[in-house]
Amino acid sequence: MMSFITGLMRLHRGPWEMLATIIIALGVVMLMQPFVMWAYTYSFITTLVGTVMFIVVSHFPEGD
Template identity: 55%
Template sequence: MSIKSRWPRWLRRGPLEMAACVVIALGIFMMLQPFALVLFTWSFVTTLAGVVMFTIVSKFPD
């Protein structure tokens, strides 16, 4: 039995890398928007969480 067959489909690299990219894009949008200070306040943390998630998920099997 290979390691690929033990991982659930939603835990594979493709879907989670896409989710991490969405989180990064959301953080950048929050940083660049001029409307709400609270979004700007949390933008760095959101972007950083997306980068950390992408780094971890990139080690997952295809």
């Protein structure tokens, strides 16, 4: 866990890509659930933010 936080602080690609992937997955889950309307409402923007974040962090340097 400490190496994950250190990677985030040093702007390494691996931890940021993992975080972006989790945000994308969260957006897809929010889109597919039929119970909570606010989650469905914000699902597209969540998926979009995760996708843009993934594109940006793919240009970060690799970790040590």
